[in-house]
Amino acid sequence: MKRPKLRELKEAVTSLLKGPYTHPFPAQPTPLPAWIRGRPTYDPEGCIGCGACAEVCPVRAIEVRDEARDDGTWWRTLVLHFDNCVFCGECMRACTTQQGVALSQDYELSGFDRSTMVETVEKQLVVCELCGGRITARDHLAWIHRRLGPVAAANPTLYLATHDALGLRESAPRDGRPLDRSDIQRVLCPACRRSVTLMDEWGPVL
Numbered sequence: 001m002k003r004p005k006l007r008e009l010k011e012a013v014t015s016l017l018k019g020p021y022t023h024p025f026p027a028q029p030t031p032l033p034a035w036i037r038g039r040p041t042y043d044p045e046g047c048i049g050c051g052a053c054a055e056v057c058p059v060r061a062i063e064v065r066d067e068a069r070d071d072g073t074w075w076r077t078l079v080l081h082f083d084n085c086v087f088c089g090e091c092m093r094a095c096t097t098q099q100g101v102a103l104s105q106d107y108e109l110s111g112f113d114r115s116t117m118v119e120t121v122e123k124q125l126v127v128c129e130l131c132g133g134r135i136t137a138r139d140h141l142a143w144i145h146r147r148l149g150p151v152a153a154a155n156p157t158l159y160l161a162t163h164d165a166l167g168l169r170e171s172a173p174r175d176g177r178p179l180d181r182s183d184i185q186r187v188l189c190p191a192c193r194r195s196v197t198l199m200d201e202w203g204p205v206l
């Protein structure tokens, strides 16, 4: 019975001299390995608002909110609820630009109010000039335009939306008149683009 007691005494003295074996968290942050997966964060410059990250999130932790503002513009807010996140990294893997969202090393995520546990990014949306439907984020169209290069000139929505973003275009009002050829040169959703193209080829279809 004496020997174990002596061993414990030796361990106690050693611990006293060497200090604790555990990390002093939360007094000091715990050193992390490079591969640790913490809270995902958006980069407003790298994100184009396409919403692909929300599509692939296995736990639906990313919400896509499209809302109109008082000035008539539409905006998309991506809301990442990191209280639901499982840190799988799928959003980062599937990010269209590979620069929009990344898992950080921030692991201290506990809190008392879940409504504050969000990471958000906002992007202005482009709407169809005929039906008013939302097409996608303006930055998304600009990104496609850059990727396509000269081929983007084949799609009026792509180059006109880019001109709009640069303030280079003023769209003429339609005043409720029937569709005509001039409507080809408008920012249109895919359904309206099809209608205008068919009208141009085969006559009125709306």
Ligand code: SF4
Pocket: 040, 056, 057, 058, 059, 060, 061, 062, 080, 084, 085, 086, 087, 088, 089, 090, 091, 092
């Ligand atoms: S890390 Fe995984 S769970 Fe968390 S937001 Fe991204 S896809 Fe969703």
Ligand code: SF4
Pocket: 042, 046, 047, 048, 049, 050, 051, 052, 053, 054, 078, 094, 095, 096, 097, 098, 099, 100, 101
């Ligand atoms: S660019 Fe990346 S982070 Fe931004 S919405 Fe698309 S997939 Fe998500």
